[in-house]
Amino acid sequence: MSRIGLFAGLVASAFLSAGGVSAQEQPVSNPPVVETPAPVAPAAPAAPATSNPASVAPANGAPATAAPVQMPANATAIDTPMTGHPATSLALPHDLSPWGMFMAADIVVKGVMLGLAFASLVTWTIWVAKSLEILGGKLRARRAARAIGDAATLTQAGRALGHNRGPGALLVRAAEEEAALSAGALDHVSGDGLKERVASRLSRIEAAASRRMSRGTGVLATIGSTAPFVGLFGTVWGIMNAFIGISQAQTTNLAVVAPGIAEALLATAMGLVAAIPAVVIYNVFARSIAGYRQILADASAGVERLVSRDLDFRTVPPLSAMAAE
Numbered sequence: 001m002s003r004i005g006l007f008a009g010l011v012a013s014a015f016l017s018a019g020g021v022s023a024q025e026q027p028v029s030n031p032p033v034v035e036t037p038a039p040v041a042p043a044a045p046a047a048p049a050t051s052n053p054a055s056v057a058p059a060n061g062a063p064a065t066a067a068p069v070q071m072p073a074n075a076t077a078i079d080t081p082m083t084g085h086p087a088t089s090l091a092l093p094h095d096l097s098p099w100g101m102f103m104a105a106d107i108v109v110k111g112v113m114l115g116l117a118f119a120s121l122v123t124w125t126i127w128v129a130k131s132l133e134i135l136g137g138k139l140r141a142r143r144a145a146r147a148i149g150d151a152a153t154l155t156q157a158g159r160a161l162g163h164n165r166g167p168g169a170l171l172v173r174a175a176e177e178e179a180a181l182s183a184g185a186l187d188h189v190s191g192d193g194l195k196e197r198v199a200s201r202l203s204r205i206e207a208a209a210s211r212r213m214s215r216g217t218g219v220l221a222t223i224g225s226t227a228p229f230v231g232l233f234g235t236v237w238g239i240m241n242a243f244i245g246i247s248q249a250q251t252t253n254l255a256v257v258a259p260g261i262a263e264a265l266l267a268t269a270m271g272l273v274a275a276i277p278a279v280v281i282y283n284v285f286a287r288s289i290a291g292y293r294q295i296l297a298d299a300s301a302g303v304e305r306l307v308s309r310d311l312d313f314r315t316v317p318p319l320s321a322m323a324a325e
Helices: 002-025 098-104 107-150 154-161 167-181 192-214 217-249 254-315 318-324
Strands: 075-082 085-093
Touching: 098 254, 107 154, 107 167, 107 192, 107 217, 107 254, 154 167, 154 254, 167 192, 167 254, 192 254, 217 254
Parallel strands: none
Antiparallel strands: 075 085
16 A cells, blocks of 8 residues: 555656646736726816907816907016006007107197207307307407507598498498598587597497397397206106006006106206207307407507597698608
């Protein structure tokens, strides 16, 4: 029995080892994957059509978002949230040059700016015209004063000046006319009356020449004194309109306030541009005209000396008078 049992055990172990080897040589296959279909969500109802794309709400209950607002190419959008109000989109122009600010200004501010620009044009026109006039007047007055100083008698001075129409020639001719009118009385009276009459006529000629040379400078004085106040009026008006715009926009953002205030301050700048040159040019002309008056005064004094010399030579023999000439 022991032998038979041992033999049966060997046979059984041989079968078991053969089965293990075959099991190791056979490839292991993956188990099949069972796909479970996902639950289908109920379809959401279609949203009604509307003309405003910003008012369409999403189907899942998410909060609605407004569509972006298209701004002009030359504008900047600024959100200005206020308490209890939705954000306000304001468009600000990029063109903040002087010309752009002028075109965007109020009609009153535009009128002030145009008036100041015209006043500045008048100032520079007067400067060019009056400079040429004063220069020419000084040259003629100097030539006349030189001719009068070089003459020995009133007649010689008149010949030197000829038919010149300048103030110097007018002084000499006025003295000659007064001497001719008083010639009949000089034999009976002294020459003091003639000197007084000549001095009176010469002073009037000087005053007329000075008034003629000063013509137009009063406009410069007016522009120089009133232009800053006119520009200030435009500034006050423009700032008032800026504050009105602030109240309408319901914001104090500097980017919103700045353009209106800049337009208003442009009026003050133009007032100063018109006033400062006018004051400077007026002072220059005042000094130049004072110098012109001094030249005329020198010429007038020379004419008075010639008249006095002629009166003294009335009692001198003709040969001595001819020698003096």
